[in-house]
Amino acid sequence: AQSVTQPDIHITVSEGASLELRCNYSYGATPYLFWYVQSPGQGLQLLLKYFSGDTLVQGIKGFEAEFKRSQSSFNLRKPSVHWSDAAEYFCAGLDTGRRALTFGSGTRLQVQP
Amino acid sequence: DADVTQTPRNRITKTGKRIMLECSQTKGHDRMYWYRQDPGLGLRLIYYSFDVKDINKGEISDGYSVSRQAQAKFSLSLESAIPNQTALYFCATSEAGRYLFGPGTRLTVL
Numbered sequence: 001a002q003s004v005t006q007p008d009i010h011i012t013v014s015e016g017a018s019l020e021l022r023c024n025y026s027y028g029a030t031p032y033l034f035w036y037v038q039s040p041g042q043g044l045q046l047l048l049k050y051f052s053g054d055t056l057v058q059g060i061k062g063f064e065a066e067f068k069r070s071q072s073s074f075n076l077r078k079p080s081v082h083w084s085d086a087a088e089y090f091c092a093g094l095d096t097g098r099r100a101l102t103f104g105s106g107t108r109l110q111v112q113p
Numbered sequence: 114d115a116d117v118t119q120t121p122r123n124r125i126t127k128t129g130k131r132i133m134l135e136c137s138q139t140k141g142h143d144r145m146y147w148y149r150q151d152p153g154l155g156l157r158l159i160y161y162s163f164d165v166k167d168i169n170k171g172e173i174s175d176g177y178s179v180s181r182q183a184q185a186k187f188s189l190s191l192e193s194a195i196p197n198q199t200a201l202y203f204c205a206t207s208e209a210g211r212y213l214f215g216p217g218t219r220l221t222v223l
Contacts, residue, residue, distance in 0.1 A: 006155075009153065032210065034212070042216075043203070043214050043215065043216045043217050044156075044203065044214040046212070049210070051210060090155055090156070092156075094210075098158070098161055098169070098171070099144055099161075099163070099207065100146055100158050100161050100171070100207075101146075101156075101158075101205075101212055102158070103148075103155035103156040103157070104155055105153055105154055105155040106153070106155050
């Protein structure tokens with residue numbers, strides 16, 4: 001079955017430190033992958049997406065993600081975290097049959113001063 | 114105006130009541146979706162629709178029904194609400210790989 005897994009439920013980093021959020025996928029063919037962010041009390045905002053081509057994808061707010069087929073991963077990174085990045089982050093993959101997104105369980109990011 | 118709107122934004126209801134959540138979009142997208150979000154579970158697909166005459170069950174459709182009244186409108190109904198349907202509900206649309214989400218409806222079933 002097509003799925004995405006986010007192994008980390010909760011991560012805490014210090015402001016200014018680097019960040020990497022993990023996402024693993026299980027798809028037969030080349031997956032279409034997304035990262036979304038949900039700030040407290042807010043809806044979902046797309047950070048970036050990967051469909052094909054360059055495996056390093058740049059997104060908004062200084063985020064990037066790297067698609068690694070050998071590791072079945074699509075990890076989200078940011079070189080220097082800001083307090084405003086505290087939120088929940090969701091990795092998602094496209095279920096091509098349903099043309100719907102399948103979401104991971106999310107990683108909650110806490111940023112310490 | 115927002116591309117995808119949901120009404121109501123918040124709703125508290127009682128067990129056994131019928132409730133409808135509404136979603137409207139202005140993008141002209143054919144595909145629409147309903148998801149629910151629960152802590153620690155991410156978003157799970159309830160129903161999806163490819164057009165007005167094509168409606169399909171998602172992962173967790175039991176206890177829910179939908180109606181696609183027009184291309185722009187997709188409603189989710191709980192015929193007899195139960196407490197474990199307390200969740201945050203999102204409507205979404207898509208076209209050409211672009212997915213747009215509404216602001217969500219927070220539903221509490223007492």
